[in-house]
Amino acid sequence: MAEILIEKVTKTFGDKVAVDDASLTIHDGEFLVLLGPSGCGKTTLLRAIAGLGMADSGRIAIDGRDITYTRPGDRKISMVFQSYAIFPHMTVRANVGFGLKMRKVDKSEIERRVNSAAELLHIEELLDRRPSDMSGGQRQRVAVARALAMEAQVLLMDEPLSNLDALLRLEMRAELKRLLADINATTVYVTHDQIEALSMGDRVAVMRDGVIQQVDTPTTVYEEPANHFVGGFLGNPPMNFLDGKIASNGTGVEVRVDEHVMHPPAGIGRMLSELGGDHVTLGIRAENIETTAERVDEGFPVRVHVVEPLGSQNLLTVDVGGHQLKVSTHPSFEAVPDQQLWIRFRADQIRWIDPESGMVLYDRTS
Ligand code: ATP
Numbered sequence: 001m002a003e004i005l006i007e008k009v010t011k012t013f014g015d016k017v018a019v020d021d022a023s024l025t026i027h028d029g030e031f032l033v034l035l036g037p038s039g040c041g042k043t044t045l046l047r048a049i050a051g052l053g054m055a056d057s058g059r060i061a062i063d064g065r066d067i068t069y070t071r072p073g074d075r076k077i078s079m080v081f082q083s084y085a086i087f088p089h090m091t092v093r094a095n096v097g098f099g100l101k102m103r104k105v106d107k108s109e110i111e112r113r114v115n116s117a118a119e120l121l122h123i124e125e126l127l128d129r130r131p132s133d134m135s136g137g138q139r140q141r142v143a144v145a146r147a148l149a150m151e152a153q154v155l156l157m158d159e160p161l162s163n164l165d166a167l168l169r170l171e172m173r174a175e176l177k178r179l180l181a182d183i184n185a186t187t188v189y190v191t192h193d194q195i196e197a198l199s200m201g202d203r204v205a206v207m208r209d210g211v212i213q214q215v216d217t218p219t220t221v222y223e224e225p226a227n228h229f230v231g232g233f234l235g236n237p238p239m240n241f242l243d244g245k246i247a248s249n250g251t252g253v254e255v256r257v258d259e260h261v262m263h264p265p266a267g268i269g270r271m272l273s274e275l276g277g278d279h280v281t282l283g284i285r286a287e288n289i290e291t292t293a294e295r296v297d298e299g300f301p302v303r304v305h306v307v308e309p310l311g312s313q314n315l316l317t318v319d320v321g322g323h324q325l326k327v328s329t330h331p332s333f334e335a336v337p338d339q340q341l342w343i344r345f346r347a348d349q350i351r352w353i354d355p356e357s358g359m360v361l362y363d364r365t366s
Contacts, residue, residue: 002062002076002153002186003028004049009058011044018044020210022058031180031187032215033201035194037233041210042190043158049188050156051075062154073103078150082159084143088132092123095131096146117145120179137168144176148183155185161196173200194234198222206230223285224351228358231283231351237315237326239351240289242282246272255280258321260300268352271361275354283351283360286315286328291335292342299342302327304335318343 004026011019019041026032034042047053049060051072060068067075078099086095094101096117097110105113118124121141131139140160147155160176161169177200180187191197197204198218205215206229214226225231231239244255244262253269255262262282264272272280292299302318302325313328316335320343327343335341352361 003064004154004186004188005059005061005064006045006049007059007061009045009048009055009060011041011048011053011055017210019048019055022207022210022212024205024212024215026186026188029184029186031177031189031200031202033197033204034188034190034207035197035201035204036192036207036213038192040207042192042207044210045207046079046156046158046188046190049154050077050079052079075154076152077154077156078147078152079156080143080147080158080160082162084131084139084160084163086131086139086142086146089130091128091130092118092142092145093127095142096127096149099146099150113149113151114145117149120148120183121145136164137172140164140172144179148179153185155180155187157187157189159191160189162191162193169196176200194236198234206233208233224360225283226360228281228283228353228360231353231360235285237286237328239283239285240325241353242284242320242323242325243355244280244282246278246280248273255282257282257300262350263347264350264352265347268361272352275356277354277356279355280361281353281355283353284325284345284349286326287313288349289325289327289343289345291316291327291329291333292344294342296342296344299344302341302343304337304339304341306337307335316341 006022006024009019009022022045034045036042048055051070059066093114097114100110100113118127121144123141123145126138131142161172164172173196201218203215204218204221206213206221208229214221214230221230222234242257244257247254247256253272255264300320302320304316305319305324306317308315314331314333316327316329318325318327354361
C-alpha cells in the first residue's frame with residue numbers, strides 16, 4: 001500500500017512561487033502524471049515528494065505517515081532523473097545495485113534484485129558493460145532498473161524519456177507503461193509532453209504557474225477540460241476558442257458567433273444570465289466539428305485557409321468571420337484553399353467558458 005497525500009503544499013524560491021497551495025491524493029498503485037509547460041512547478045512538486053527540496057508549508061504523507069520533514073533516504077521512494085544520473089565508469093551491475101549497496105543491503109539480496117530488475121528491463125546482457133559506451137535508450141533502461149531494484153512502493157520519474165529520439169520514445173513509452181502496471185508501484189511521472197501524459201497516466205494533473213488546474217483521467221481532461229488553459233494546452237491541435245456575444249431573446253439566452261445564433265443548454269443559459277457579462281467563450285475540439293461541402297442546417301459558412309494532409313486525417317484551417325478554426329476531416333475529404341465549406345457542431349460538444357475567470361461552466365441541471 002502506498003497512497004500519497006499532498007496537502008496545501010507551497011514552495012517558493014525568493015519571490016517566485018514555484019508550487020502554490022497544491023493538494024492532491026495519489027492512490028495506491030496509481031500512475032499519476034504531472035503535466036504542464038516548462039517552469040510550471042512539476043519538478044519542484046516531485047522533489048518535494050522525494051524530500052529533495054522541502055516544502056515551505058503544507059503536508060506530505062505516504063500511507064498516513066507524515067513525511068513532510070523526513071530525510072529522502074527514509075521515505076521509501078525511488079526516483080528516475082531526467083539526466084539518468086548514472087555513473088558512466090561503473091558497470092551497469094554496480095549502477096543498478098548502487099542504492100542498495102549504500103543502504104548496506106546483503107550482497108546476495110543485491111544480486112537477486114539487480115538480476116530481477118535487469119530482466120524486467122531486458123538489459124541482462126549489458127550488466128558487465130559501462131554506460132559510457134551505451135546508447136541513450138540503454139542508459140535510460142539502466143536508470144529505470146536502478147530505481148526498480150530499490151523495490152520501493154513509490155516511484156518518482158522526472159521526464160525519463162525526454163533525452164530519447166522520437167521513435168525510441170514511442171517504444172519506451174509503451175514498454176514503461178506495461179512494466180509499471182505489472183509492478184504496481186505508485187508512480188508520479190513528470191512530463192511536459194501531453195501525448196506521453198495522456199497515453200501513460202491513469203490520471204493526469206495539469207499544472208500552470210505552480211497551481212494544479214485539473215486532476216482527472218486522460219479522457220476527461222482532454223474532452224472536458226476544466227478551464228480555458230487546460231483546453232488550450234491539451235490536444236494537437238489545441239481546442240478552438242470562439243467568442244460569442246450573449247443576447248436575451250425574451251424567453252432565454254442566445255449566443256451569437258458573428259452572424260450565427262446558437263442556443264446554449266437551458267442550465268448554461270441561466271448561468272450566463274446570472275454572470276451578467278456580454279460575452280462567452282465557446283471551446284470546441286477540431287474533431288468535433290462536422291465539415292461538409294454543401295450547405296447544412298445550423299451550419300456556418302467558412303472559407304478554407306490552409307489544408308494540411310496528416311495521413312490519418314486532413315487538418316484544415318478555416319476562416320469564420322474574424323476567427324480561424326482548426327477542423328479535422330477524413331483524409332478522403334477534398335478541400336482546397338479559398339473554397340467555401342460548411343461546418344457545424346453539436347451544442348453538447350461545446351465547452352461554454354466564462355471569459356472573465358476562464359472557467360468552464362457546467363450545466364448541473366441536465
Ligand atoms: P521544466 O519542465 O522546465 O523542468 P518544471 O515545470 O519542472 O519545468 P520547476 O523546475 O519546478 O518547473 O520550476 C518552477 C519554477 O521555480 C520556475 O520558475 C523555476 O525557474 C523556479 N525554480 C526551480 N528551482 C529553482 C531553484 N533551485 N532556485 C530558484 N528558482 C527555481
